[in-house]
Amino acid sequence: MIFTLAFVIAQSVLPAPTIADLEGEWSVALYYAAEQPPSTTTMVVQIDDSGRLGGRFYGSEFEAVQTTIRFDTPTIAAVTSDGSGVYFHSARLIDGRLEGQTFSVGRDFLMMWTAERTHDVMSENDAP
Numbered sequence: 001m002i003f004t005l006a007f008v009i010a011q012s013v014l015p016a017p018t019i020a021d022l023e024g025e026w027s028v029a030l031y032y033a034a035e036q037p038p039s040t041t042t043m044v045v046q047i048d049d050s051g052r053l054g055g056r057f058y059g060s061e062f063e064a065v066q067t068t069i070r071f072d073t074p075t076i077a078a079v080t081s082d083g084s085g086v087y088f089h090s091a092r093l094i095d096g097r098l099e100g101q102t103f104s105v106g107r108d109f110l111m112m113w114t115a116e117r118t119h120d121v122m123s124e125n126d127a128p
Contacts, residue, residue, distance in 0.1 A: 019067045021074050021093055023047050026115035028057075030102075043098075043115060045076065056080070057089055057102075091115070 022045050029038035045055040053065045060080035067076045076098075077090040085106020091098040091113075098115035 017069060017072055017074050017093070019053075019069065019074055020047060022067060022076050022098075024120045025118045026098060027118045028098075028113050028115040030111055030113045032109075032111050038113075042118075058082075058087075060087070 024045060026043045026045070028041045028043050030041060031038050041058045043055065043057040045053070047053055053062070053067060055062045055065065055078065057078060057080050060082055062078045063080060065076065065078040067074065069075065074093040075090070076093075077088070080087045080089065085104060087105075088103045089100060091100025096117065098113075100113050100115065102111045102113065103109075104111075
């Protein structure tokens with residue numbers, strides 16, 4: 001009974017997740033081969049003053065991006081491309097960490113990745 005009450009109190013005190021929880025710069029560990037250590041890259045998710053999402057992943061700008069929250073889990077999906085083709089990325093924010101995957105059409109792979117926030121992104125209005 002005490003555990004149940006403590007859980008209910010904790011759940012009512014925690015703020016509900018928002019899409020803004022996805023915003024920031026993320027250090028991404030790309031798991032391209034089971035027997036190899038992950039490679040790393042950066043992903044940036046930005047929300048401008050009008051609420052429009054943007055960003056970049058692996059040096060390519062988001063061409064399209066969507067977000068949603070289901071079961072208290074912020075989720076993002078984005079499309080990027082380079083000379084080898086189109087990439088579809090998606091991730092869920094779980095315990096402050098992104099757990100995602102990337103599907104490359106041109107290079108014919110599906111790669112899992114995780115990401116840790118390196119810092120928040122300042123809006124243009126916050127810049128010094």
